[in-house]
Amino acid sequence: MDFLKARSTGLTLVLTVALALGLSLAPVPEALSPIPSLRRAGPVGPKLTALVLPASLTGKRPARPPSDTMVADAPGAPALPPEEEDEAPDAGAALADAPALPAVPTKPGIGLEELSAPTLARALELESLRERMGAQHVDIELNCRKAGADGACLEDGLAPFTRALAELRADTRRTPVRVVHLGDSLIASDYITDTVRDRLQERFGAGGKGFLFITRPASAGRWTRSGRGSDGWVIERLVDTKWPRDRVGWTGVAFSSSGGSQSTRYDVEGSRVAELFFLAQPASGSVALSVDGKTLQRVQTRGFSKTKSEAAFARVNLPEGAKTLSLTTSGKVELHGVSLETGAPGVVYDTVGLLGGMAEVYLRAQPAAFRAQLRQRKPSMVVLMVGGNEAFFYSRDRTTLDEVRQQMKDLVARVRANVPDAACLVMSPIDAGVRTMSGEAIPRRGSKEVGDIFREEARAGGCAFWDAYTAMGGEGSALRWLDEGLMLEDLVHPRAKGSDLLGHLLDLALQRAFAKSHAPLVPVSDTPGLQGADAALVKTFSRMSRREAGEALRLGISQLGASHTASHYFTDAVREVLAKRFGDAGRGFIAAGKPSQRLDAARVARELEGDWTVEDALEAPAGGLWGLTGVRAVGAPGAKLRIQFCKGCPDAKTPSGRLDLYTLDMPGAAAPDITVDGEPMPPDAPLPEPLAAPTVRVRSFPVSGPAHTVQVAAPANGGVTVLGASLEHDTPGVVLDALGLPGATAFNLRDMDAAAVDTQLTSRRPDLLVFWYGTNEANKADLDAAELRRDYTALIGRLRKATNAECLLVGPTDRLAQDANGRWSEAPALAPVLNTLPQVAKDAGCAYWSARAAMGGERSMLRWQRTQPALGHPDGVHLTPEGYARLAGAFVRDFLAAYEAHKKGQPTARVEDN
Structure with missing residues (x-):
């Protein structure tokens, strides 16, 4: 029966699409054409064939439909490519012609602060792409959510969210900061939002995966925001013609077992808490929860009422080390999703993207269920990211701006009323394009008009607003993105790289908003990247270049420091990378x-x-x-x-x-x-x-x-x-000595017999001296910063004179201390050390690299402790082996990037005065 139904639906779809395509090619006004032309210019035959015929006949997989509305109007149509990256050009193609990246951000204050070195490197690539595409950094319009009697704004639209982030940063919050992001197909596969989530969790700690569907609500797309369910689930969505009335809230999708046993499975590594979202209804069955194949709990989904159904929830604790969570139904059961969290403070970012989603679609949700589900999540912020389908309907004269305004007004009001203590953020639709009958791509009308309405309703409703349309580049940007491979052929949906750029811009806007409301916990200028290398490492880079050219020579590196060096984890990882590229001349000392x-x-x-x-x-x-x-x-x-x-x-x-x-x-x-x-x-x-x-x-x-x-x-x-x-x-090759003493400071090296140290170090024949002190100095409450600057500079000068070597200073990692109540704060002298060491490097003629900035800056140790697997040691001082390996990777990447820039004659950043 299911087969016949599917076959009937497929035939209907083919006929429907064929009719729509025929009308699109007919000599009718563009506003009446159901589907815009499918190529920027030229013949459209191959694209028409790909749309009408199944992938099994064409040998190609289906493309994403030209608009969200096609998904809503044609149930069963393939909604998203299984993996959009497979359709996109090669990962580096869009950046192939980009100018060389700067070693450090060239525009302070745009929001790149507090990103770890690997994330920063990717962010700089996206910055280069942004500049080339003409995309803009657009600030969030904070608006006012709470005004005083005199009309003065007491609290802006993002205040609950930024305040909660500040509590995470100060380690005064013991519960997660949750974000519920509702949107359309632009985030249905978790593009855009994955970038925002990853960076928020990096800056403030990861609280878990958040809300996930039972299985994919569409026949294609990524599995990242769902479990992997069995084939027999009956799926009903708010976007369908017959949506599940009086049952589903903002989660938007009902997954029913219809009496038969169905199952789904989640990867739960790092999670300690799972919460099941379901419909409690009369005569309902049960759900068995199993962890790694062992039954953990059985949840009865029967409601207390004999006639009424309502949204319900069941929370279970997962054992430490759990890897998979399986759900198996018994009897008639309707599930809405599962949330997964670590049980520790951090950011949890829920993404619910409904194909064909609009404000009107989310208003279809049963009000009580909408309220119950939203309050259950206790969000610090709700993001509303719709508008693309509203603009499409408006461009086809199938809705009016008054209707769009009323729907967004009602949705904002519903969110504010249901979670009055949460911030809300409204986003405009992005730019899109259409095609004329001749195949020419032109901007689609409606995006700016809908965005202007959303801005007004956000302001009136006490929500913040972000203008994604302007950030993307304004009118015509969709056409430019298409030419650069950032947009799908439908001129509506960005490809993965385009979505990454949008997520990058939204993330930086959120970071700027947070920075405006949050004073740094330690007032320091802690710049990421390798500074001053072009002047300080000329001979080192020359030897590296000569070695790479085939010259048989040795490159000696001696790293002196404390426990970070003595552990060998960092230097082992650096040695491995350098030896593979330049040759291995032995273990060293x-x-x-x-x-x-x-x-x-x-x-x-x-x-x-x-x-x-x-x-x-x-x-x-x-x-x-x-x-x-x-x-x-x-x-x-x-x-x-x-x-x-x-x-x-x-x-x-x-x-x-x-x-x-x-x-x-x-x-x-x-x-x-x-x-x-x-x-x-x-x-x-x-x-x-x-x-x-x-x-x-x-x-x-x-x-x-x-x-x-x-x-x-x-x-x-x-x-x-x-x-x-x-x-x-x-x-020929590299020799790297790890010369570390746990607990040491630069003063300890200063106080050792100078002749003995100089003699031994000279015998090591270093071309480059790496000094990594500062972490233990940061713990000295009585530290004399002037003495540190004077004596550390003199020490480096003496050792450089003895060895004729160049030098590179590594700044301290983030160091925290824990009080009797378990609350973390900065080590007492961390700020003066961070401010002094760049000056030591400048005075001594050394390059400088901040390990703390590479970790992510302020309170990065706290976040490194709470990642899975942990990167920071519980003592707040040291790193785990995985953490040292990651930090070493960041160092080598910056070191080699400076080397490559030097070979090309490009300046690297200089060590600045504080």
Whole structure:
């Protein structure tokens, strides 16, 4: 029976479309043509064939229909391509001719602040595209939602939303900030809104996926905002000719099992709370909820009334680590959707896009259900994004502007009345086009007129307003977007990249609105990107370029710092990328010390046998003799220390190399027993003069092959002090030393014996010194910023003079401290450190890169802690291995982008005075 019904519907659709196409080609006025021409110019035959014949006959999949109204008027028609990206040009095609991107934003204040480095890189691409397309940054018109007796505005239209975001940022809110975004087909596949959601969650924390349909409400489109349901669901939508009256609220779609068992499945990784939206009705059945195949709960959907049906909800907690949630019905059941949340503070952004959606369509919702569903979500903001279909109907003389005005007035009033404490934002329709009978594409009338009405009704109703039409570029922008591959052939729907651009513009408008209402928690200028590289890294970039051209040379990089460096996670990720591009010249320096799992990934192992004391410079008096990491391992007689490089690596024919051993030799002490790969090393050659004081000694041993083990044994009649070892190959490429001491500051490195440090660092032959201090300085309530600037600059100058190396400073990550109530705030000296280090870089002639800005700026640590998987450590100071890897990726991307710009002779950003 279902097959016959589907076949009948398909034949009807073919005849309907054929008739519409025939009328479109007939010599009638454009306003009476049901479907505009399908190409900018030229023959339309192939497009007509593609529309009339099924994809199975043409070998092509169906295109998105030329307007939202076709979906509403022709149920069963393919609504959206399954994956729009597949139809769009290659991902980089639209930007192929774009000018080179700046290393940092060139227009402060447009809303690019607080984006992590990967997101910022994508945002800069979209900025380049925006400039080329003539799209505009348009501020949200805040309007007034609450006025005083004297007429003065007490609260603007976005205030509840921006206030809630500020509470998230200040860590005073323990519930999610929810947004309910209602719209038409422009967001039915979650384009536009996915960009906004991702960025809001990045800036303020992710609260979960939000509301999702039971299964796709249309026969095509992305699955991102729905479960994957079985085939037997009966689907009724507000946009249908016979919509589900008196049952459905703003969710807009009813999914019924009609007595048979149906199911759907969701990916719930990271979610801890699920809420089922359903219709409670007489004689209704039940829904079994299962997590990872195990039954969790059964929800009875029967209502208390024997005659009345009403919207209802069931909330369940999901076990930690849950991966999938399955719903299975029993009996007659009607479901509306499921919301998924993390249970933690953050942004939850619900998207409900109805194909053919209009203000009038959402007004079809049963008022009580609309109210119940909206109040259940407790939104901080409701977004109304319709107008495209209103403009289409108006352009065809099938509605009037008065009707459009009344419908939007009523929808705004319904939203305000149902959730009076929520902000509301009304958006104008975007520009669209039509085609003349000759095939010429021209702007479609109606978009601006409808947008003007929406602006007036938003102001009158106390809602904010965003002019998407002007942001897109105004009249004719749809034609320009079509030419650039940003618009589908229907001249109504943007492709994925065009939708990304619209989402980018809306997000930045929201960020500017938030910035106007929110004072920074710490007053700093924390600029993203690599600054000052074109002047500070000339020799480094030259060596990289020569190496890439085939010259056999070594690029030495030594990174000095605290625990971020000592963990090795960051430097391992950076080394891997650079070595793949420029060659691998060896592991470099490994400090003496205890066994550490942090070295496992790099196949490095340390072992201590016997009586050893591992000392560090943190609590020692100034001036001590230490290894490059501020550590020394002191062994009693007979004690043995082993450092193994490339543990478990297969034997391979590699060029020769050298293994260096760093020790602290004592006057009159016997030489240690040293073996390399099990072979005793020959005795040391006599020194020209006996040692008069403890002295750093670097012994070099020739080796070949990738894997080597050096063992140091203290003589029976004395001890030994080992500082570390290094391995390099006689191959061109990169050597990157990780020289970090947990808890260290730049003052600790300053206070170590200068000659010992300079000697060891010079032996490492660095071309580039990377300094990553500041995170621990930020925790010093009594920090003297002037002393930090003076002494850190002098330290860098001394080490540069000793090594003749260039330099790059890395600023601190975001550092937070937690009080007794569990509330987070900035480390006491974070602001002065962030303001001082760029000046140190400028004074010392170094490039500068802000790790905090790359994380996303203000309170980014809090958000990194709450992501899935977590990127920030619970201590508010360190990152997880995944977090260090992500930060390293951001650093390498900016470093190589500056290198590429330098090769092309393009300036990078300079370090600015604060």
